[in-house]
Amino acid sequence: MDEIATDSRIGQPVRRKEDERLLTGKGCFSDDVNLPEQAYAVFVRSPHAHARIRSIDARAARAIAGVLAVLTGEELLADGLKPLPHVPFSMHPAEIRLANRDGTPLFSAPHYPLACDKVRFVGEALAVVVAASVAIAKDGAEQVAVDYEVLPAVVDTLAAAEPDAPRIWEHATSNVCLDADAGDRAATEAAFARAVHVVRFSTQVNRVTGVTMEPRAAVAQYDAARQRYTLYAGSGGAVRLKDDLATVLDIPAAQVRAVMRDIGGNFGTRGMIYPEFCVVAWAARRVGRPVKWTCERQEAFLADYQARDLAVQAELALDAQGNFLALRSSNVGNAGAHPTNFSPLQKGVEIMSSIYRMPCAFVRARAVLSNTSPTRPYRSAGRPEVMYVLERLIDLAARECDFDRIALRERNLLRQAELPYTNPFGMVYDSGDYHGAMAKALELGDWAGFPARREQARRRGKYRGIGVANYVDTASGVPRERAEISVHPQGRVSVVVGTVSNGQGHETSFAQLVNEWLGVALERVDIIAGDTDIVKVGGGTHSGRGMRLISIVVLNASRQIIDKGKRIAARLLESDPSRVRFDAGRFEVAEGGRAVTLFEVAAAAERLGDLPEDLRGPLTAFSDETVKEASFPYGAHVCEVEIDPELGAVEIVRYAAVDDAGRAVNPMIIHGQTHGGIVQGVGQALYENCYYDPRSGQLLAGSFMDYTMPRADHFPPFDTHISEVPSTTHPLGMRPAGEGGTTPALAVVINAIVDALAELGVRHVEMPATPERIWRAMRAAAGTASGNSSTPMPQAQ
Amino acid sequence: MYDFEYRRVGSIAEAQAALAGGSSSKLLAGGMSLLPVLKQRLARYDGIVDLGGIATLRGIHRDNADLVIGAMTTHATVAASALVAQSIPALAALAAGIGDPQVRNRGTLGGSVANADPAADYPAALLALDARIVTQRRVIAAEVFFRGLFETALEPGEIIQAVHFTLPQRAGYAKLRQSASRFALVGVFVTRTHAGVRVAVTGARDSVFRWREAEAALAADFRPAALARLALPSSGLNADIHASAEYRAHCVQIMAQRALAAALEPPS
Numbered sequence A: 001m002d003e004i005a006t007d008s009r010i011g012q013p014v015r016r017k018e019d020e021r022l023l024t025g026k027g028c029f030s031d032d033v034n035l036p037e038q039a040y041a042v043f044v045r046s047p048h049a050h051a052r053i054r055s056i057d058a059r060a061a062r063a064i065a066g067v068l069a070v071l072t073g074e075e076l077l078a079d080g081l082k083p084l085p086h087v088p089f090s091m092h093p094a095e096i097r098l099a100n101r102d103g104t105p106l107f108s109a110p111h112y113p114l115a116c117d118k119v120r121f122v123g124e125a126l127a128v129v130v131a132a133s134v135a136i137a138k139d140g141a142e143q144v145a146v147d148y149e150v151l152p153a154v155v156d157t158l159a160a161a162e163p164d165a166p167r168i169w170e171h172a173t174s175n176v177c178l179d180a181d182a183g184d185r186a187a188t189e190a191a192f193a194r195a196v197h198v199v200r201f202s203t204q205v206n207r208v209t210g211v212t213m214e215p216r217a218a219v220a221q222y223d224a225a226r227q228r229y230t231l232y233a234g235s236g237g238a239v240r241l242k243d244d245l246a247t248v249l250d251i252p253a254a255q256v257r258a259v260m261r262d263i264g265g266n267f268g269t270r271g272m273i274y275p276e277f278c279v280v281a282w283a284a285r286r287v288g289r290p291v292k293w294t295c296e297r298q299e300a301f302l303a304d305y306q307a308r309d310l311a312v313q314a315e316l317a318l319d320a321q322g323n324f325l326a327l328r329s330s331n332v333g334n335a336g337a338h339p340t341n342f343s344p345l346q347k348g349v350e351i352m353s354s355i356y357r358m359p360c361a362f363v364r365a366r367a368v369l370s371n372t373s374p375t376r377p378y379r380s381a382g383r384p385e386v387m388y389v390l391e392r393l394i395d396l397a398a399r400e401c402d403f404d405r406i407a408l409r410e411r412n413l414l415r416q417a418e419l420p421y422t423n424p425f426g427m428v429y430d431s432g433d434y435h436g437a438m439a440k441a442l443e444l445g446d447w448a449g450f451p452a453r454r455e456q457a458r459r460r461g462k463y464r465g466i467g468v469a470n471y472v473d474t475a476s477g478v479p480r481e482r483a484e485i486s487v488h489p490q491g492r493v494s495v496v497v498g499t500v501s502n503g504q505g506h507e508t509s510f511a512q513l514v515n516e517w518l519g520v521a522l523e524r525v526d527i528i529a530g531d532t533d534i535v536k537v538g539g540g541t542h543s544g545r546g547m548r549l550i551s552i553v554v555l556n557a558s559r560q561i562i563d564k565g566k567r568i569a570a571r572l573l574e575s576d577p578s579r580v581r582f583d584a585g586r587f588e589v590a591e592g593g594r595a596v597t598l599f600e601v602a603a604a605a606e607r608l609g610d611l612p613e614d615l616r617g618p619l620t621a622f623s624d625e626t627v628k629e630a631s632f633p634y635g636a637h638v639c640e641v642e643i644d645p646e647l648g649a650v651e652i653v654r655y656a657a658v659d660d661a662g663r664a665v666n667p668m669i670i671h672g673q674t675h676g677g678i679v680q681g682v683g684q685a686l687y688e689n690c691y692y693d694p695r696s697g698q699l700l701a702g703s704f705m706d707y708t709m710p711r712a713d714h715f716p717p718f719d720t721h722i723s724e725v726p727s728t729t730h731p732l733g734m735r736p737a738g739e740g741g742t743t744p745a746l747a748v749v750i751n752a753i754v755d756a757l758a759e760l761g762v763r764h765v766e767m768p769a770t771p772e773r774i775w776r777a778m779r780a781a782a783g784t785a786s787g788n789s790s791t792p793m794p795q796a797q
Numbered sequence B: 001m002y003d004f005e006y007r008r009v010g011s012i013a014e015a016q017a018a019l020a021g022g023s024s025s026k027l028l029a030g031g032m033s034l035l036p037v038l039k040q041r042l043a044r045y046d047g048i049v050d051l052g053g054i055a056t057l058r059g060i061h062r063d064n065a066d067l068v069i070g071a072m073t074t075h076a077t078v079a080a081s082a083l084v085a086q087s088i089p090a091l092a093a094l095a096a097g098i099g100d101p102q103v104r105n106r107g108t109l110g111g112s113v114a115n116a117d118p119a120a121d122y123p124a125a126l127l128a129l130d131a132r133i134v135t136q137r138r139v140i141a142a143e144v145f146f147r148g149l150f151e152t153a154l155e156p157g158e159i160i161q162a163v164h165f166t167l168p169q170r171a172g173y174a175k176l177r178q179s180a181s182r183f184a185l186v187g188v189f190v191t192r193t194h195a196g197v198r199v200a201v202t203g204a205r206d207s208v209f210r211w212r213e214a215e216a217a218l219a220a221d222f223r224p225a226a227l228a229r230l231a232l233p234s235s236g237l238n239a240d241i242h243a244s245a246e247y248r249a250h251c252v253q254i255m256a257q258r259a260l261a262a263a264l265e266p267p268s
Ligand SMILES: Cc1cc2nc3c(=O)[nH]c(=O)nc-3n(C[C@H](O)[C@H](O)[C@H](O)COP(=O)(O)OP(=O)(O)OC[C@H]3O[C@@H](n4cnc5c(N)ncnc54)[C@H](O)[C@@H]3O)c2cc1C
Pocket: B026, B027, B028, B029, B030, B031, B032, B033, B034, B035, B051, B071, B072, B097, B098, B099, B100, B103, B106, B107, B108, B109, B110, B111, B112, B113, B114, B115, B117, B119, B120, B121, B122, B154, B158, B159, B160, B161, B181, B182, B183, B184
């Protein structure tokens, strides 16, 4: 990008204020917090995927010099700790609810911070050793003798749903813990009955994990005199963490303070309270010293919440012209060992028809428990999976029913005039130019020039393919957010918000709002978000709610500051408030040109004792809003790949993206978000896989030596474009821009791979599309086509 | 990591003395393989003897027909060495393809050879180039050095000082990387010397091995076509989450062809 910011207002690609601090090691992440006298926690984790805990003998561990405590589930229950307060669904008013088809209440099971009766996945914590050093705590952990009764385990999604599968929770009738219907079954059946074409697609969307650059860490302190806990730990937001910790500790929320400064990645897998955070706080009280825990990378692979893992069987019905008639699907999400969060399933179902005209649809949505780490929303929860399914179905329909891929999409893509549009699940898409986004992506990706590039590739002995995918996201999340703006006479403005940055650049983009509305230089704006002694309300960073909600409350609060300021300025300027105008940080009286600055006004407010009561004192204002509208970011991506016909290795050679942000506050940050999002999506499509051994339930991809991360040298330069069609449901026209990179990436990569191999008769390649999988697909196709199994070479023409 | 006593020694004699004590001690070179094992508490030693202070273990020189590389020479040094590039360019290319820059700046030839990781790159070069491993006690031919999974002919207390490589007429290495670790999913080193053709394969079994059928075919006709009809049987090959035995067998054949193509490239 060669754009250079000319000022710091909305729309400018301002360089991120926080980067110098973060890049020069001056950030303050959770592990950077150290408290006097702190002790260290190390967790005893299950080596088994499924086992009953017969007994735990901690005597040898307790006898080690320097070990301060060994705590198990028994002590935890005796001390009255409560299970983690999971909220299984997004409760946003704009979203659909999933309920059991037979009317039974939602299954629940207590998720205690330490396993009490059984361990249900490899790596589940069942005891903690607190000691004077990490090394001593590790010595202690090795000495904790656990008598396990090993039980049969199940990790695979569909296998776990079988009635005779090993039962994760005994009080359940099966591992299927949610079985819901969505859509109109009868209408869908009828539409399928009269369809001319039906295409079918089954897939297992691979399980991945968030792999935050900064592993989790927590330091907790208990102030016995004030009976108050302080927890320093990175998460999606401080307020939620405080409330949840209080719930687990079974104390009033006022007795907890949560603090977080810099956070090296969240992506959703880190968005919730974790068992270890609760244990560290509890242990701090038990040992009477601050307790610190820093997650090691292998521990993170085992015990971080994981994501995706969805088995889908879907069908698309079309008429003779290619009009979509109906969508029918069975979606089975793997919840892992604890029923913590079904919102990826919910969010996937409710927009499974994407931004196409789909007269009716029906989905059976199930969640299944298994002996794996619990799953949670992860960057664009639930949507990349279903966009992948639908966009694969469309490509398959084009291939199998002889339609052009682009024409088929254009025919069914909703037109601007059809919006707002209620999709077959009841979601209302507000606004957008879907055709424009796809056209622009095809232009950027030079769809028209592809045949020539394919020919060139052929001459080099490579298969080349191109794919396109449209997408829509649902941005919802916790609807309430608050901002409090204070103007300090010393020349600074502080903005207290309830949504911390996990790396998205809030310190810059939120400050740009203040620059726009209050005319205050970026360097003078302090965004305060991560301390519940200051921040009282706020939903945290998730579901594209940061800028979307913060912009609303900051605008409201800014307006109040200006209104108050005008009245004070009128006093100072001996004029009438109605004649004072505010511009670029100055209040001025039009006729005389006399002016006072915002900071002079703030000083006057504190100094002048005879101001009306509502103006006297610090110049502050707050706005607290509950925003009931969801937002629907959308866009289209185009990807081009080359495949080595001998090895099956795939290389991404071009990637173009169009993502609509409605109104871009900082286009540079948005481009960065898109780049990172694409990489995470491609990571899932090509490389990442939390591979659990189906028999033992062991996590075999438990380190960077086995879990493949996407790397810079896997990618060409990206061609990303921000579209700005104002949203009709946001007062400033904004749409979230943090997840768009990921949402269509799975679909577009697999579509491109299959396109490259289409001439061989390859119909599909599962994710991650490893070289071996591609090689096997080529061989199988060649085997069916010609009866021999040697790898075919592309034919030079 | 468990506690241990750390000693940095200045000579082979000192290292020997440090190892000879009654307690269990381990040599430390670049630490790229040893330290992760220690950090994860997968091994426990009373003493760690750091070879980093022995200057004579570092360096690259020519000794008549041999290229001699000191055990403590890092992968990055080998990759950047003009002498290696001139003598055995395939070896420089191999070193340049190990791991990532951090690993290449710390990891050493001696450490890699002593460690005998089944997916390491150097063992293929040593076997194909008929290298000799020089210790303070003897000279061991590569052919008998690599014995199995992380197993070598080294005796307790034996320290690799250098490796002698015979200069080949032609040599080429081709590696298919395991996507996560970047070790060899399979790697094939092809050489032609006055003594004949060698094809050494790493990553595919518990230890590096020679693919005799390919050697025979190439001895008759040192061209890619000679390999086209060969297939390595998949039985006994490694199978893991990254690749099946069948795919590995296929890749060995492809990598052998690519290594040969590299060997046939005119020197640049
Ligand atoms: C992320 C990563 C990626 C890697 N990728 C690759 C790759 O692509 N290809 C590859 O080949 N390797 C790879 N490696 C391994 C790397 O090359 C190591 O450096 C090498 O295997 C060990 O060398 P070292 O000098 O670090 O030895 P150390 O770790 O210090 O020691 C390894 C072992 O050798 C013994 N030892 C060391 N020196 C001597 C000596 N002179 N005499 C006798 N015994 C000795 C030690 O006691 C120890 O048992 C990778 C490693 C990492 C961490």
